Amino acid sequence: MNGIRTEEELAYLLVQEIAEYGRTLVAASGGIDSTVVAAAAVRALGPDRVGLLTAVSASLPGDELVEIRRIAAELGVVHHTPATRELDLPEYAANGRQRCYFCKSTLLEAALETAAAEGYTTIATGTNATDLGDRFRPGIAAARERGARTPLADLGITKDEVRAVARHWGLRTWDKPAAACLSSRIAYGITITPARLARVERAEAVLRRHLSGLGNRDLRVRDLGESVRVEVDADALFWIERDVEVRNLVRESGFGDLPVEVTPSAPAPSTNSRSPPDRAPGRSPADSPKLHPGRGRRLQLRGNCRPVGAAGCSFGETAGPRRARTPRPPARPPRSKLPSRCRNSGAGASRKAGQDQMRFGREEERSGRVASQRRRQGAPWGPAGRSMRPAWDSRSARYQPRSSSAQSRWTASATRTLKSRAGSPSCGNIGRP
Numbered sequence: 001m002n003g004i005r006t007e008e009e010l011a012y013l014l015v016q017e018i019a020e021y022g023r024t025l026v027a028a029s030g031g032i033d034s035t036v037v038a039a040a041a042v043r044a045l046g047p048d049r050v051g052l053l054t055a056v057s058a059s060l061p062g063d064e065l066v067e068i069r070r071i072a073a074e075l076g077v078v079h080h081t082p083a084t085r086e087l088d089l090p091e092y093a094a095n096g097r098q099r100c101y102f103c104k105s106t107l108l109e110a111a112l113e114t115a116a117a118e119g120y121t122t123i124a125t126g127t128n129a130t131d132l133g134d135r136f137r138p139g140i141a142a143a144r145e146r147g148a149r150t151p152l153a154d155l156g157i158t159k160d161e162v163r164a165v166a167r168h169w170g171l172r173t174w175d176k177p178a179a180a181c182l183s184s185r186i187a188y189g190i191t192i193t194p195a196r197l198a199r200v201e202r203a204e205a206v207l208r209r210h211l212s213g214l215g216n217r218d219l220r221v222r223d224l225g226e227s228v229r230v231e232v233d234a235d236a237l238f239w240i241e242r243d244v245e246v247r248n249l250v251r252e253s254g255f256g257d258l259p260v261e262v263t264p265s266a267p268a269p270s271t272n273s274r275s276p277p278d279r280a281p282g283r284s285p286a287d288s289p290k291l292h293p294g295r296g297r298r299l300q301l302r303g304n305c306r307p308v309g310a311a312g313c314s315f316g317e318t319a320g321p322r323r324a325r326t327p328r329p330p331a332r333p334p335r336s337k338l339p340s341r342c343r344n345s346g347a348g349a350s351r352k353a354g355q356d357q358m359r360f361g362r363e364e365e366r367s368g369r370v371a372s373q374r375r376r377q378g379a380p381w382g383p384a385g386r387s388m389r390p391a392w393d394s395r396s397a398r399y400q401p402r403s404s405s406a407q408s409r410w411t412a413s414a415t416r417t418l419k420s421r422a423g424s425p426s427c428g429n430i431g432r433p
Contacts, residue, residue, distance in 0.1 A: 007168035015040050021045070024041045024045060025120040026123075028052040030067045036162050037151060053080040056082070059183045086102060087192065095187075100138045122149055128161075219231065
């Protein structure tokens with residue numbers, strides 16, 4: 001599909017695509033992709049010919065299961081929740097690079113059994129066109145091998161377009177951050193156990209409640225084995241990383257004395273990896289992107305893929321953009337930009353006003369003494385009496401001292417007047433304004 005497509009066009013194409021599926025069972029994970037597929041299936045086939053299926057296991061967060069049940073109730077469809085035991089598979093528990101393949105295989109096997117028992121003719125997933133752009137997605141391969149349909153990817157609908165369709169249909173979760181299973185929080189090579197999954201779920205749940213006031217939505221707790229990493233929204237990073245209670249809550253959730261690091265969330269997470277693969281399965285070295293040496297994180301490349309293993313890649317990604325810099329606290333505007341009520345208020349402003357008043361008082365007193373002395377000496381009254389006094393400034397609503405240039409002009413005028421009186425005693429009015 002070429003060109004820019006509107007939300008109405010995308011929604012129409014999606015409904016027309018699913019209308020040919022027959023009775024459809026949608027593998028629902030609680031994310032926005034599977035929710036849009038389910039909503040399109042209800043519009044195309046009717047709620048009585050659509051069902052949702054969620055595999056219930058230790059890797060599924062309890063909050064996500066509650067959210068899926070709410071979505072199924074709003075759509076008016078049947079929700080199937082078969083229990084799966086992927087942790088019993090040694091290949092899955094070993095947490096290798098093909099972990100998602102065994103997880104998706106278990107899910108699709110359960111979906112095939114449910115479809116056969118309930119009379120569904122099609123199994124659909126929420127894979128979109130953006131997911132196909134990732135170089136390493138073994139879960140997609142497992143679903144394809146078992147005949148699952150992918151209407152979003154077949155129509156070339158990207159992640160952003162999925163959110164646009166969800167917003168067009170009024171779905172509440174249209175801007176929900178991408179979320180993966182709890183097993184993706186554990187680094188590759190670390191054995192997955194129910195205890196590790198449980199403490200990750202506890203830590204994320206307690207942190208979401210603690211940080212709810214900051215508007216933070218994208219939150220993940222990564223189990224790195226010898227340390228813990230908390231990923232949060234970049235906008236809230238400055239405040240969260242300075243909150244001591246965040247680290248205490250993570251340790252109390254079951255991580256003990258492990259060091260806790262707070263970092264910004266990755267913009268587009270795909271799959272976790274401390275040592276991502278050099279290339280996708282089935283790709284020859286000649287097809288891999290060619291990296292050229294740069295400086296630090298600035299790696300140049302040729303091809304359509306992002307650099308693998310770059311220094312800026314976050315845990316949980318095979319490749320990604322540079323990590324966002326730590327946002328600085330909002331800078332206070334300069335004094336000249338502050339409103340007048342801010343400049344002229346507070347203890348400092350009161351003290352400054354008192355000092356100004358004392359200084360102006362001394363200057364007025366000195367001005368009066370000088371004027372009297374000049375009058376006694378016969379100097380003209382006007383320049384001596386007025387030039388030394390502070391002038392009223394309407395903008396600042398206070399008296400301001402006269403400039404040095406005005407005082408210099410008064411001194412020169414007074415000197416000329418005195419000299420003229422000394423030379424001609426009868427010229428007593430010289431210099432009077």
